[in-house]
Amino acid sequence: MKKILIPMIEVGGGHKMIALAVKDAIDQLYPGQYQVDVIDFAREAGAIRDDKAMKDLWDFALAHPKLTTNVNLLIDKLNHLTRSNLVTKVLFQNFIRKGAQYILAYKPDIVFSTHFFCTSVALFAREKYHFQYKVISYMADPFTGHNMWVNPNVDTIVAATQEAEQYLISQGQPRDRIKVMSFPLNLKFFAKVNKSREEILNGLGLDPAKKTVLVSAGGQGIGDTEKYVRLLYEKGYPLNIIAVCAKNEALFKELSKLACKGSPTGIAVLGFVDNMHELLEASDFGITKAGPSTIFEHLVKKVPPIITHNAGLQEKGNLEFCIRNRVGWYVTGEEEFLELVDRIMNTPVLEEYQANIQRNAFVQSLPQAPFELARFVVSELATRRKMRRSRKPVTLRKLVLGTRIGIRHRMLKYRKTRFRVNNQT
Structure with missing residues (x-):
C-alpha cells in the first residue's frame, strides 16, 4: 500500500x-x-x-x-x-x-x-x-x-x-x-447537520428566538474577543452570544465571570470545540479574526463575519476578499463595531450579505x-518525478573552471618567459 x-x-x-x-x-x-x-x-x-x-x-x-x-x-x-x-x-x-x-x-x-x-x-x-x-x-x-x-x-x-x-x-x-x-x-462543513437550530441553542441554554452571534479567534483564541463580547453583553443587546475561547484558558475564565452578571443578552462560554459546523449552523453572523479556514467556514454556512483583526499581512487578503465581495465586514474600533451591530439588528443588511455569500463563485467552489x-x-x-537540473550552476561552474584554467595557463607561460635562460653568447 x-x-x-x-x-x-x-x-x-x-x-x-x-x-x-x-x-x-x-x-x-x-x-x-x-x-x-x-x-x-x-x-x-x-x-x-x-x-x-x-x-x-x-x-x-x-x-x-x-x-x-x-x-x-x-x-x-x-x-x-x-x-x-x-x-x-x-x-x-x-x-x-x-x-x-x-x-x-x-x-x-x-x-x-x-x-x-x-x-x-x-x-x-x-x-x-x-x-x-x-x-x-x-x-x-x-x-x-x-x-x-x-x-x-x-x-x-x-x-x-x-x-x-x-x-x-x-x-x-x-x-x-x-x-x-x-x-x-473539513468535509463536515458541507454535510447535513442532524440537529436543528433550536436544538443546538437550547442545548447551550440560549433563546432560539434571538439572533445569534458566534465569537471566535481561531485555534489559539488570541485577539480582541473579550472586548467585543463585553461590549455586547454590558449594553444588553437582545441577542445570543456563543463565545468560543479555544485554547485560551485566561479568556475562558474572564468570559465565564462576565456571564455570571445579569444581562438581557444570552451568552454561552465554550473552550476548545470540535463542532464549529453545528455552532455556525445555529448562528446569524460572526465576530472573528481574518484566518482563512475560519473565514471560509463562516461563508460556507452563510454566516457573514465581522472581522476585528488580522495576524499580519498574509491574512489581509482574506479581509479584503470579504469587503470587496460584500460578504463580511471589517471594524477598527468600538464605535464602528457598535454602529455595525445596530445596522445588523435593525436593517436588512444581514440578509443582503447572506445573499451575496450564496452567489459568490469562490464560495461555491469550496465544497469540491x-x-x-x-x-x-x-x-x-502515478507519475515519476521529473528530475530538474538548473543550468545556472553548471554554466557558472564552467565559467569559473574555465577562468581558473586560463589564468593558470597564462601564469605558466609568463613564468617560462621570465626565467628562460638565453644560452646564446
Missing part, C-alpha cells in the same frame, strides 16, 4: 484543517487504497525545542499584528534570504535532523505539506537519502502570503486563487511549478476543493 505523508505544524488551526480535509477526501474517494498520515511534524519527529519555538512565534505574531505585518513586508523585501529553506537551516537544525530521520523510517511515496517549514525538511530528507517521492506544498494563505512559501525545489506548490499565484510568481516561484486549486475545508486536491495528490503518485 502506498503511503501519503501530510506534515503540518499546528500553529493555530488552519494548517491542520487543510491537512485533515485532504486526508478525509482521499479516504472517502479511495477507501482502503492508501495509507494517509497527518502529523504535527516537528513534535512527532521529536524536535520538541523547535516545535515550541515555532508555536511560540505564532502566538507572538497573533498578539502583535502590526509588528507582524511589518515583519512580513521585510521578509518579502529580503526575498532569497528569507525563503523557508534558508530560514529552516539557520533556525531549526534539530527539526531538519529529526525530521529527516522520521522520513527515513516512514518512507513516503509522496509528501503533501501544508506548512513551509515542513516542505523544506521533506526536501532536505529527499536529497540526503536519495528518495524519489514528490513534494507538493499547499499555500495556506489563499490571497496574499509571505516569501517563506516560495520554494523553487518543490514539484508543485498549490495556490487557492489567481491572486496567490501571481504573488508567488512575483516573489520568484517558477510559474510551471504552481497549480491553482480552491481552498479545502478537498476532493479535487485528493484526486490531484493521487494522480501525482
Whole structure:
C-alpha cells in the first residue's frame, strides 16, 4: 500500500484543517487504497525545542499584528534570504535532523505539506537519502502570503486563487511549478447537520428566538474577543452570544465571570470545540479574526463575519476578499463595531450579505476543493518525478573552471618567459 505523508505544524488551526480535509477526501474517494498520515511534524519527529519555538512565534505574531505585518513586508523585501529553506537551516537544525530521520523510517511515496517549514525538511530528507517521492506544498494563505512559501525545489506548490499565484510568481516561484486549486475545508462543513437550530441553542441554554452571534479567534483564541463580547453583553443587546475561547484558558475564565452578571443578552462560554459546523449552523453572523479556514467556514454556512483583526499581512487578503465581495465586514474600533451591530439588528443588511455569500463563485467552489486536491495528490503518485537540473550552476561552474584554467595557463607561460635562460653568447 502506498503511503501519503501530510506534515503540518499546528500553529493555530488552519494548517491542520487543510491537512485533515485532504486526508478525509482521499479516504472517502479511495477507501482502503492508501495509507494517509497527518502529523504535527516537528513534535512527532521529536524536535520538541523547535516545535515550541515555532508555536511560540505564532502566538507572538497573533498578539502583535502590526509588528507582524511589518515583519512580513521585510521578509518579502529580503526575498532569497528569507525563503523557508534558508530560514529552516539557520533556525531549526534539530527539526531538519529529526525530521529527516522520521522520513527515513516512514518512507513516503509522496509528501503533501501544508506548512513551509515542513516542505523544506521533506526536501532536505529527499536529497540526503536519495528518495524519489514528490513534494507538493499547499499555500495556506489563499490571497496574499509571505516569501517563506516560495520554494523553487518543490514539484508543485498549490495556490487557492489567481491572486496567490501571481504573488508567488512575483516573489520568484517558477510559474510551471504552481497549480491553482480552491481552498479545502473539513468535509463536515458541507454535510447535513442532524440537529436543528433550536436544538443546538437550547442545548447551550440560549433563546432560539434571538439572533445569534458566534465569537471566535481561531485555534489559539488570541485577539480582541473579550472586548467585543463585553461590549455586547454590558449594553444588553437582545441577542445570543456563543463565545468560543479555544485554547485560551485566561479568556475562558474572564468570559465565564462576565456571564455570571445579569444581562438581557444570552451568552454561552465554550473552550476548545470540535463542532464549529453545528455552532455556525445555529448562528446569524460572526465576530472573528481574518484566518482563512475560519473565514471560509463562516461563508460556507452563510454566516457573514465581522472581522476585528488580522495576524499580519498574509491574512489581509482574506479581509479584503470579504469587503470587496460584500460578504463580511471589517471594524477598527468600538464605535464602528457598535454602529455595525445596530445596522445588523435593525436593517436588512444581514440578509443582503447572506445573499451575496450564496452567489459568490469562490464560495461555491469550496465544497469540491478537498476532493479535487485528493484526486490531484493521487494522480501525482502515478507519475515519476521529473528530475530538474538548473543550468545556472553548471554554466557558472564552467565559467569559473574555465577562468581558473586560463589564468593558470597564462601564469605558466609568463613564468617560462621570465626565467628562460638565453644560452646564446
